[in-house]
Amino acid sequence: MDKSFSAILNLESFEAAHLKTLLSSEGDEKKALFEKANEIKQSIIGNKVFFRGIIEYSNFCQKDCFYCGIRKSNSNVKRYTVSDSEVIDAALFAFKNRYGSIVLQSGEMTSPAFVERIENLLKQIKVLTSGQLGVTLSMGEQSEDTYQRWKNAGAHRYLLRIESSNRLLYSQMHPNDLMHDFDRRLDCLKLLKKLGYQVGTGVMIGVPGQTIDNLVEDLLFMKELDIDMCGMGPYLEHEDTPMYEKRKMLDSQKQRFDLALKMVATLRLLMKDINIAATTALQAIDPVGREKALKCGANIIMPNITPAKYRTDYKLYENKPCTDEAADDCLSCLDVRISLTGNEVGYDQWGDSQHFQNKNNI
Numbered sequence: 009m010d011k012s013f014s015a016i017l018n019l020e021s022f023e024a025a026h027l028k029t030l031l032s033s034e035g036d037e038k039k040a041l042f043e044k045a046n047e048i049k050q051s052i053i054g055n056k057v058f059f060r061g062i063i064e065y066s067n068f069c070q071k072d073c074f075y076c077g078i079r080k081s082n083s084n085v086k087r088y089t090v091s092d093s094e095v096i097d098a099a100l101f102a103f104k105n106r107y108g109s110i111v112l113q114s115g116e117m118t119s120p121a122f123v124e125r126i127e128n129l130l131k132q133i134k135v136l137t138s139g140q141l142g143v144t145l146s147m148g149e150q151s152e153d154t155y156q157r158w159k160n161a162g163a164h165r166y167l168l169r170i171e172s173s174n175r176l177l178y179s180q181m182h183p184n185d186l187m188h189d190f191d192r193r194l195d196c197l198k199l200l201k202k203l204g205y206q207v208g209t210g211v212m213i214g215v216p217g218q219t220i221d222n223l224v225e226d227l228l229f230m231k232e233l234d235i236d237m238c239g240m241g242p243y244l245e246h247e248d249t250p251m252y253e254k255r256k257m258l259d260s261q262k263q264r265f266d267l268a269l270k271m272v273a274t275l276r277l278l279m280k281d282i283n284i285a286a287t288t289a290l291q292a293i294d295p296v297g298r299e300k301a302l303k304c305g306a307n308i309i310m311p312n313i314t315p316a317k318y319r320t321d322y323k324l325y326e327n328k329p330c331t332d333e334a335a336d337d338c339l340s341c342l343d344v345r346i347s348l349t350g351n352e353v354g355y356d357q358w359g360d361s362q363h364f365q366n367k368n369n370i
């Protein structure tokens with residue numbers, strides 16, 4: 009392996025050119041990158057992998073993102089919202105099975121009734137689990153008041169992917185209107201930070217027209233924003249979306265998968281103490297995709313605990329895995345899968361971002 013490549017692996021601060029070299033690595037160099045990321049993850053974060061049981065709360069969405077299967081204009085989607093009692097049951101399932109945390113994710117809605125329902129659910133979950141179950145939200149762009157209310161009700165982490173930090177690419181991925189405004193999304197991330205949430209963002213990897221330089225920008229954007237958590241994965245086509253028309257421009261799924269792993273590993277080098285998720289989209293391409301990510305820097309996994317009857321309708325992309333399994337089946341299989349990666353499950357623990365704790369002297 010080139011000497012200069014191993015020197016880059018050991019840098020303390022990274023410039024764009026270094027990140028580009030890492031993202032472009034192949035063969036032995038790629039292997040060395042993955043090993044280095046795993047070494048950093050093991051020494052700084054430890055060998056625990058933390059669970060966030062994800063409840064896909066609703067596929068109603070007021071947005072029309074060009075890549076997403078549950079976009080407003082897709083009339084082939086059977087729309088649903090999980091009932092309150094089913095959400096509570098799923099949260100209690102996670103609690104009893106010692107998951108430590110859940111994520112409530114949803115299509116984007118901002119109506120007062122929606123905001124209030126989520127607020128009440130958060131309060132109930134907190135009471136029923138004596139405040140012991142960690143709760144992350146992933147409900148898109150909301151007002152400051154809404155974010156504050158949900159925080160007061162018990163949410164402490166929020167995931168809002170920037171999708172792409174490059175304005176031009178972002179504008180190619182979304183309708184050009186106020187509802188899909190890059191600056192508004194950025195403002196939301198800043199608001200969430202200000203309100204004291206642990207903030208996660210992320211991007212899709214392998215979007216038509218995206219370059220390695222764009223991904224370098226994305227990594228530097230995450231560093232600059234000083235995020236606490238990251239969830240990113242390969243872009244996967246969905247035939248009922250406008251972006252499907254650009255599928256001939258795409259790299260193979262295998263290439264997108266590989267690039268996503270390199271993004272995870274490179275981010276681990278760049279931000280050593282944040283939480284990084286091994287995302288479900290990785291598993292859609294490779295049956296052990298998430299496990300591979302856990303071996304090159306990721307430390308979070310999000311088992312799907314959505315009631316089975318809704319799962320096929322939360323189809324952001326094609327081949328979404330685990331759509332026909334009940335939550336319990338996932339648990340036993342996950343525990344084994346994780347121990348095979350040389351890690352163990354951090355049962356009953358929130359597994360908060362060390363970065364958040366370090367910067368706030370907690």
Ligand code: SAH
Binds near residue numbers: 171289
């Ligand atoms: N409404 C929420 C949750 C969106 S779904 C929000 O706006 O934050 C969660 C993530 O799924 C999105 O942020 C997006 O990055 C990802 N996603 C959507 N469509 C996808 C696709 N076709 N391929 C891969 N990931 C996709």
